[in-house]
Amino acid sequence: MIQQFFILCSGADAELLQTCSKGEQNKYAGIGATVFFTAVMAFIASSYALYTVFDNVYTSIFFGLIWGLLIFNLDRYIVSTIKKRNTFSQEFLQAVPRIILAIIIAIVISKPLEMKIFEKEINQVLLEQKNEMTLANKEQLALQYTPKIEGLNQEISALKTEIATKEAQTNALYDIYINEAEGTAGTKLLGKGPVYAEKREKHDAALAELNALKETNSEKITGLETQITALDTEYAEVVKESQPIIDGFDGLMARITALNELPWLPSFFIFLLFLAIETSPIIAKLLAPKxxxxxxxxxxxxxxxxxxxxxxxxxxxxxxxxxxxxxxxxxxxxxxxxxxxxxxxxxxxxxxxxxxxxxxxxxxxxx
The missing domain is CATH 1.20.5 (Single alpha-helices involved in coiled-coils or other helix-helix interfaces)
Incomplete structure (x- = not known):
């Protein structure tokens, strides 16, 4: 029963093969088994690849089954259309297009399985890429907010400088009228005379202006700091909203790109394995005698x-x-x-x- 199924998979004429020897039947059953298991591997590989795209088991299995049947039909057609000729050159010429097609199928089958085999290494590469993308995203978004925040900080610094300047002027007037009272400067007369009173009035007026300036600038500074806090909150919110997009950067194309960044030799050997499996029925037919x-x-x-x-x-x-x-x-x-x-x-x-x-x-x- 199993032998008949594999003979069916080989694309050979079952009725004609029944008239042949057991060895001939076993040969074509082996070819059919290779075709069948290649299709099974194609089904597994495509299902995994599609799962990284759709993130749904049933959808991936459905389309993976269709892809596996397609590969099965192609392999069966390739094997069944190669016929023994009088010379090896004729057989090789008719096999060349089929070998090229087999190479393409081997590449398509091997890539998803490579991604599954090297899944941990690919995840590490993707994590590094996500971290780099997160930093780059923060820097890019910061370019939109940093100039505004710096401008507001400069305004706050200017207001504080204005207060400090006015405070220094007021302190200087304070020293002047104190020195006048002590007789160490100005008229150098000890006591609170008319000059002292005049300088005291200037200081008191400057002190009142200083207090008014402090009150006004404090309100302005508070408003500017509120704007800075709002910009910081908005920046953090934008970064938070864009982070899920970066976290979801693990689709099929991203994984293929990450796979290409790994050492090529292990992937190459896996490809050679599937290439050998895919081309083995063709090579067997070419090398086997009539x-x-x-x-x-x-x-x-x-x-x-x-x-x-x-x-x-x-x-x-x-x-x-x-x-x-x-x-x-x-x-x-x-x-x-x-x-x-x-x-x-x-x-x-x-x-x-x-x-x-x-x-x-x-x-x-x-x-």
Whole structure:
């Protein structure tokens, strides 16, 4: 039962193969088994690859099954269409396109399995890429907010500088009127005279301006700091909203790109393994000598080709004979007086009808 199934997978003529030896049947059963298990591997590989895209088990299995059946059909077609010829060069020429197709199929099958085998290493590469993308994203978003925040900080610094300058001026006026009272500067008269009172008034006025300036600038600084806090909060929110996009950067293309950043040698050996599996039935057919099945199949094809050639030649002879018979019949009919008279009578009737029709048309045109 299993052997019959694998023979079906090989694309060989099961009825013809039944007339061959057990060894010949086992050979084609082995070829069919290779085709079948290659399709199974294609199903597994494509299902995993599609799972990284759809993130749904049932959808991935459904489309993976379709892909596996497609690969099975292609492999079966490739193997069944390679036939033994009289020379190896003829066999190789007919196998070249099929080998190229087998290489393409091997690449398509091996890549998803490579991603599964090196999943941990790929995840590490993706983690490093995500970290780099996170930092780059923060820097890029910061370019939108940093200039605004720096401008606000400069305004705060200017307001604080203005307060400090006014405070220094007020302190200087304070030192002046104190020194005047102590007699260490100004008029150098000890006591609180008119000059002291004048300088004290200047200081008090400057102190009142300083207090008013502090109150006004403090309100401005508080407003500016509130704006800075709002910008910091908005920046953090934008970074938080964009982070899930970066965290979701693990699709099929991202994993293939990450796989290409790993050392190429292990992936290359896995590809060679699948290439050997995919091309093994073709290579086996090329290297194997012409067997019993090939001889019988060639005999069947030869019989069919001969029968078709005979039919074509018979049709040509029938056509030529029929043409000669028809020519002879019409030549004999030329001498038949009765047929001549009948055709003459019909021709006269046709001419009368044409003349009457022409006459009626002319009369209508004159009215």
């Amino acid at each position: 067997g019993e099945y090939d001889i019988k199949l060639e005999e069947q094809e030869s019989i069919l080709a001969t029968w078709v050639t005979q039919k074509l030649e018979q049709r040509k002879l029938i056509l030529a004979t029929d043409g000669e018979i028809n020519q002879k019949i019409y030549e004999d009919l030329k001498g038949e007086e009765e047929l001549y008279g009948y055709k003459k009578k019909k021709a006269e009737e046709l001419l009368r009808l044409q003349a009457n029709s022409f006459h009626d048309t002319q009369v209508k045109g004159l009215k």
